[in-house]
Every structure is written in structure tokens, then in C-alpha cells.
Amino acid sequence: MGGVHPEENKISNDAAIEVMPVGKQMVVLMNQHLGAPATPVVQKGDKVKVGQLIGEAQAFMCANVHSPVSGTVLKIDTCKDAFGISKPAVYINVEGDEWLETIDRTPDIKRECTLEPKEIVAKLKEMGIVGLGGATFPAHIKYSIPEGKKAEYLIINAAECEPYLTSDLRVMLEHAEEICIGISILRKALGVPAAYVGIESNKPQAIKVMTETASRFEGIVIEPLKVKYPQGAEKQLINAITGRKVPSGKLPIDVGCVVSNVGTTFAVYEAIQKNKPLIENILTVTGKELPSQHNYIVRIGTTYNEIIAHSIGQLPETTGKVISGGTMMGKAVANLDAPTVKGNASVLVIGEKEARRNPETACIRCGKCMNACPMGLEPYLFSALVKNGRTDESRQHNILDCIECGCCYFSCPANKPLLDEIRLGKNRVRAAMAAKK
DSSP states (O other): OOOBOOOOOOTTTTOOEEEOOOOSEEEEESOOSSSSOOEEOOOTTOEEOBTOEEEEOOSSSOOOEEOSSOEEEEEEEEEEOTTSOEEEEEEEEEOSOOBOTTSOOSSOOOOOOOOOHHHHHHHHHHTTOBOTTTTOOBHHHHTSOOTTOOOOEEEEEOOOOSTTOOHHHHHHHHOHHHHHHHHHHHHHHHTOSOEEEEEETTOHHHHHHHHHHHTTSTTEEEEEEOOOBTTTSHHHHHHHHHOOOOOTTOOGGGGTEEEEEHHHHHHHHHHHHHOOOSOEEEEEEEOTTOSOOEEEEEETTOBHHHHHHHHTSSOOTTEEEEEESOTTTOEEOSOTTSBOOTTOOEEEEEEHHHHOOOOOOOOOOOOHHHHHOTTOOOHHHHHHHHHTTOHHHHHHTTGGGOOOOOHHHHHOTTOOOHHHHHHHHHHHHHHHHHHHO
16 A cells, blocks of 8 residues: 655665774663663773673663673763753773673574573563664564464564665675574564565565575575565565554554564574674665765764764765665754664765755645555645644544655655654644543
């Protein structure tokens, strides 16, 4: 249903993964995941090693946070994130690069997993694994299936349909075997007979590599998918692979499905088989006006400015925006001195012309936004309801079902800021619901 075809702009496809150098100081946010922030378990003056627990998950919806560097804790304070919001953080002065002895740093691939399903889930919690597809949902909660529910499908999201982003592609090309081991581990945790890896058909090299690798494993099926944004959205991916539809207000597990990003699956392999916490991630540095394109493995806590300085020196004078994510669902970075977090997928540099919005004109009820909506919603209606403060009606028309993919704004000939208005409307609905509790 719906969907659009934005320009792909995968100009960093051929950039092999490089290692980003570690800076002199790291600021590690305690809220890098969906839910409550982790509670700092270190104090000023403490010595820490790479991989050491520095923030403990003490709430239900929370995830552990580990030190990405070794050194001395400078202070426990707040820090503004990429969007200017103050969050609790641990500041660490970097001293060398000493890792916990329990982390296996050898290049050897460990294939056999001896842990039982409950032990796997407990290990995911211990290692601070979260979803790396954007939502940063704590993995241990996703793989703890509620009583009365049953997982029948494990779906690995390798579509990477968002324009510009190529980190998932590079992970598949360079770490296919580790990904398949991670998939086997997640299959064991869920007890499902097979896992399905959805890859858009515009990635033939990844499909070939993953198909050849998966053939050596039991119960892993590679599914080439139609190229159509947002093919990688959770509900759309479930429908494309299984034919099932997640009802309004329900979760994938309600239709027997669990979805994991391919990058998350690689992190699962490292956590279970190498005892490595989630202390770094792979992100793309790209843009049409940049002198070079890159995919980096970056320690969490490295600032945007540090990444820019190392990769391209400085921003082009024609820069209009720096975006975290892709052009459809990404968000403009307001603070380049902010530290990166677990869910960061890119440093996308957009030129002034590409970043500038066209002037808004009057809506003529053409219905293009409705035809493009992959959720079957009426974005033009939400726009009117939000502008007039009709919050209850917005909820009645299922505004919370919006996945914020941006298809409505992309397709609107009047250039109306539909996604902005819908996000505002969703926040109002959530606030109203909270007030009634």
C-alpha cells in the first residue's frame, strides 16, 4: 500500500568500513535508547576500561550503557544531544585504549552458541543491545515474548530503503557470516523454525553474498524485495514477507513476528559470541557535495564535529543541513558538538539547494498524500485537525498509526509540511492520553 520512489543517492556504496580514531574526551549519554535513561554507576575520578558498565538499566524500558573508551571519569553531568535537548551523561578523559579482558578481540569467527534461550536474552540485556534500525528498542525486551504470545517468524530488516544510507549494505558485504551466526542465535532465543532476511533488489551484491553465506546455515531464507520506500518499515516488511498485517494499535508479536535490523543482528553476534557490549556502531558519512564518501565504525560518544574533521576536514561552504539519518526520516542536527549515540546511522551533509523547502501553497485535496501513505491514513485531514486543535478527532482517525516515513510530504504538490504537523498532532494526542491516566 502506498509508498514512493525518492532518489536513492547510494553514493557511498563502495566505501569499505573504516575505523574512526578515538578522541581525547568522550561524552556518553545515559539515554541512548527508547525509554528511561540508565543510572550512572561510576563517579568522578573512577578509572574505566573499554566495555565497562557505566550506566545501569534500572527501569523496565531501559538499556545498559558501557564505556566506549578507557580513562578517567571527569564528571557526571548533563550534555545537549544532537537536537539541543539536555540529557544525563558521563564525561570520560581518554587515556590509552585498554579493553576489558573478557572481550574477545581476535578476528576468529566463533560459530557455536552454547547458551540457552533465556541466557541469550539475559546476555543481550547485560551487553546493552538495542535496535539499530532507528527506534533503539531494548533488545532484551523484544526477545522476551509475553505470556500468551508466540513468535512464528523472525524477520531481519536489511532493506535499507532510506536514501543515502549504506552502513547496512557494507555490514552485509563485509560480515555476512557473523550476521548469519547472529540470526541463528536469535532463532534459538525465539524458538522459530526459520528467519527471513529482507533485502531490496537494488542491492544485488548483498543478495548474492548473503544467499551464498546463508546456504551454509539452517533456516535462513534471503528474500529479495521490491524497491519501494518505505519497504524497510517494520509493518510494511512484515506484510511483504509474510502477507500478514499488523492491526492498528498492535505490535508485530501480535501477528507472530519479531523484526530485527541487520546491524543489530551483527551486534548480537559480537555480544553473545565475543562478549562485546554495544560500544560502537557503523555509520555513513555522505553527501553530494562532499570530497569523499565513507562508512565508519565509530565509538559511541564521538562528536559529529570530530567525525566531520576526520572524514572531510570541514563542511563545504554550501552546506545547508547536517542530518542524522536519511533525507526521508532523518532529523537535522542542531548541535554538531553533540556525541553520537547507539542509534546513529549517518552524518549526511545536504547542500543549501537540496535542503531548502519549496514555498507552501494551498491544499487542493488532490489525494496524493493519501495515495502515498503506506498506512492508509489521510495526512491532509490530520493537517487540518492539528491546525484547529482537534486532538480527540486526530486520535479517532488513528494519527498514532503514522510511522513518520515522510511519504505524504514527499508527494504533496502544495509542499505542505504534513509530517511536521502530524508529529505535532501525535505529541498532543500522547500528552492528552497521559493526562487522563
